[in-house]
Amino acid sequence: MNELRELYEEVILDHNRNPRNYPRKPEGTTHTAHGFNPLCGDEFQIHLRVKDGVIEDVGFEGAGCAISTASASLMTEALKGRRVEEAEKLFEVVHDLLTREEQVQDDDLLGKLTVLTGVKEYPMRVKCATLPWHTMKGALEGKQDTISTE
Amino acid sequence: MSVPASIREAPRPAALDVERVRVDFPILRERVRGRPLVYLDNGATTQKPRSVIDAVSRYYAQDNANVHRAVHSLAQRATEAYEAARARVARFLGAADAREVVFMRGTTEAINLVARSFLRPRLNPGDEILVTALEHHSNIVPWQLVAEEAGARLRVVPMDAQGALVLDEFEALFSERTRLLAVAHVSNALGTVAPVTEMAAVARRHGVPVLVDGAQAVAHRAVDVQALGCDFYAFSAHKMYGPTGIGVLWGRLEHLEGMRPYQGGGEMIRRVTFEGSEYAPPPARFEAGTPNIAGAVGLGAAIDFLEAIGPETAGAHEHDLLAYATERISEIPGLRLIGTAPEKAAILSFVFEDVHAHDVGTILDSEGVAVRVGHLCAMPVMRHFGIPAVTRASFGVYNTRGEVDRLVAALWKVREVFGR
Numbered sequence: 001m002n003e004l005r006e007l008y009e010e011v012i013l014d015h016n017r018n019p020r021n022y023p024r025k026p027e028g029t030t031h032t033a034h035g036f037n038p039l040c041g042d043e044f045q046i047h048l049r050v051k052d053g054v055i056e057d058v059g060f061e062g063a064g065c066a067i068s069t070a071s072a073s074l075m076t077e078a079l080k081g082r083r084v085e086e087a088e089k090l091f092e093v094v095h096d097l098l099t100r101e102e103q104v105q106d107d108d109l110l111g112k113l114t115v116l117t118g119v120k121e122y123p124m125r126v127k128c129a130t131l132p133w134h135t136m137k138g139a140l141e142g143k144q145d146t147i148s149t150e
Numbered sequence: 151m152s153v154p155a156s157i158r159e160a161p162r163p164a165a166l167d168v169e170r171v172r173v174d175f176p177i178l179r180e181r182v183r184g185r186p187l188v189y190l191d192n193g194a195t196t197q198k199p200r201s202v203i204d205a206v207s208r209y210y211a212q213d214n215a216n217v218h219r220a221v222h223s224l225a226q227r228a229t230e231a232y233e234a235a236r237a238r239v240a241r242f243l244g245a246a247d248a249r250e251v252v253f254m255r256g257t258t259e260a261i262n263l264v265a266r267s268f269l270r271p272r273l274n275p276g277d278e279i280l281v282t283a284l285e286h287h288s289n290i291v292p293w294q295l296v297a298e299e300a301g302a303r304l305r306v307v308p309m310d311a312q313g314a315l316v317l318d319e320f321e322a323l324f325s326e327r328t329r330l331l332a333v334a335h336v337s338n339a340l341g342t343v344a345p346v347t348e349m350a351a352v353a354r355r356h357g358v359p360v361l362v363d364g365a366q367a368v369a370h371r372a373v374d375v376q377a378l379g380c381d382f383y384a385f386s387a388h389k390m391y392g393p394t395g396i397g398v399l400w401g402r403l404e405h406l407e408g409m410r411p412y413q414g415g416g417e418m419i420r421r422v423t424f425e426g427s428e429y430a431p432p433p434a435r436f437e438a439g440t441p442n443i444a445g446a447v448g449l450g451a452a453i454d455f456l457e458a459i460g461p462e463t464a465g466a467h468e469h470d471l472l473a474y475a476t477e478r479i480s481e482i483p484g485l486r487l488i489g490t491a492p493e494k495a496a497i498l499s500f501v502f503e504d505v506h507a508h509d510v511g512t513i514l515d516s517e518g519v520a521v522r523v524g525h526l527c528a529m530p531v532m533r534h535f536g537i538p539a540v541t542r543a544s545f546g547v548y549n550t551r552g553e554v555d556r557l558v559a560a561l562w563k564v565r566e567v568f569g570r
Contacts, residue, residue: 003183004516008509008567040508040524041538063538065506066568122512 006118007125008066015070020077024059035062035135035147042068042128046135048079055079055087060132067125072132074113084140091137098126166459166467172548174199174455185518188553193338193366193497193544194522195388198452202392205451209444216440218417232443235450236433242453243383243400244374250406252399252433253441257365258288260384260399261332263436264361265292267409268382268401269330275301278327280358282307282315282344283534284337287527289363293332302329309534313340314491320349324356331360335367339528339540340489341472341497343367350379359405365389369546370468370495372461375400387445391547392452396445399436406432413438456547464547468496471545475554482561488540499526499540505568507539513567514541517560 024047025032031048042064049057058076063069075094079087090113093106098119107114119129127149138147172178177197180187189197209231215224217232233248240248254260269279279293283306290304297303305323308316331353333344350360359381364373369390375383382405386397401409411418411429415438420428429435456464475498479485488499502510511523522542525532532538543557 004513004567007512013568042508065508067509125508125512128508 003118003121007122009115009118011074011112011115012066012070012118015073016066019060019069019073021059022073022076023061025061026057026059029057029059031139031142033135033139033143033147035131035138035149037064037068037127037131037148037150039150040065040128042131044068044072044132044135046072046132046139048136048139050084050140053084055082055084058136064131065125065128067119067128068131071116071129074116075132075136078111078113079136087140088137091133094133095130098129166463166547168467168548168550171459172550174201175548176200176203178548182518182520183516188519188549188556190543190545190549190553190557191520191522192369192546192549193389193526193542195394196369196391196546197548198393198448199391199455201455202448202451206393206444206448209447214444217443218434228443231447231450232441235446238450238453239398239400242373242457243398244376245400246376247403249431249433250400250403252401252406252436253446254384254397254399254436255395255442256386256388256397257363257384258292258386260382260397261288261361261363262292263399263412264382264384264401265296267412267436268359268405269293270296270300271410272329273297273300273302276327277302277329278305278325279303280305280307280323280328280331280353282333283309283530284313284315284334284340284342284344285332285528285530286334286338286363286365287529288365289332289334289361290530293330306530307333309342312491313337313342313489313531313535314493315342315344317345317349321352324352324358328356328358331358332363333360334363334365335373336364336370336495336497337489337528337531338366338497339499339526339531339542340491341366341494341499341544342489342491343371343493343495345493346378346380354379366495366497368461369456369464370461371465381405387449387452390452391455393442393445393448396442396449398449401432403432406436409435411435411438415439417441459547465495467547468545468549471549471551471554472496472498474551475543475545475557478554478558479561482558483565485561488535488537496545497542498544499542501537501540502564502568505564507541509568510541510561510564513564514557514560517556517563519557519560521557 026049029047030050036043044062047059058079060072131149135147213227215228217229236251237248239251353360361382362380364385368385383400388394418438484503507523
């Protein structure tokens, strides 16, 4: 039950119940990507407005489980106002947090995102948490194909 | 939420000593996340009794050789075991002849064989293949593949809001372009039992051959292919307490004899020259390469296991669990049953209004309860109900009312975690 509580942290449940920047496509969106995990049906569009190398605004649309929804919501909050390079660094740090056995956890950079730590105990759910992040990265890289983490 | 009358009035289980059955399944002593395993994912695959595990292991330890080839004694033992399994399957299905039993990798391969070797040569532009709204992807996609090639199309028998097939206008779906009817005996997503005998009778009136996908049926009810009146019946061993990687296509001999091979290789020929080859008669014609001999032996043992209990007794026991579970989970706030057809077997699918199926699955797992979540390889069914995914509890002969209670307690845990 403790592991379960770590997975479904209050912050996660809150972001699932009331996702931030959702459902929203910011005015003047410059980057969009589509993420879809066909086996579980999680599906999101991530939208970013980037100007002079800075992510000015982020929003997302779609639907998924609590883990993917909360991960997307937390991500939009964490990205706003960051430089694109910082977003890419954050992607790496979150990815390590979710997939690496041993990682140097950068709590300063992660901030609230540390609540995603509990997902690691549920390997079947890691793909849920990483989907919005891969989709965001795909958007920044201008990928047109649907992105999947299955 | 109302419990369908036929479920409420289900017969009490026949005298099945569940505790004795459970002893035969080593895996049921496993613990998951610190709790005794409650295995309710039988629709995906059932667990294996000791007798099946032993039969496979005994085959490898004592009889292993290739079949139908060498003259040495082990080869003879292996061949006898393999062909005895075929005869066992024929008796199990009420087949007229063991040559009508083709060993396949599973239901999926069996359907693909019929699509490729039976239907494709008969298919012309504008022809129609009838399927139902209940089907698993494996009873849709193989037909689409050959339909695309031939310029034919699928027509779909509709279902109602309960998940029962709507057969009022079934006959009107047939035309002179109809080349095949493909129908699931039991729906994997909803548990709906299709009235296959009646449907096959209509198809026969129109001269249309019928394939029945029996993957979800064979472990839960007695099957007699002659009485069903179908032309092909496909099933997998692993959903009826047997090994994975082995299944059966039963087909009427006159159909099998007229069909071209599916794959080429050893075992399926009579004579090979560089100018051409002469094919073996069925079933060997469709069993190219070294078959899954141990799997066939394990399937034979699984049939022995199932028949010792009696498919009807197993079905009645599971029906009792289904009725009990249907009633109990109706207590959970925000939970809605998906699939409430009057005729149902062993499958209970549901959704929470406010919790995604994957979160339900994870919380149930943390309580040691194994269920299936997702679209269940039946996306058209999900679309019919306007949902992306369901949680499915599916019952087997070793499940108990106590395990249903564990499921219900775990579903209350979902409520606890997600509130309200």
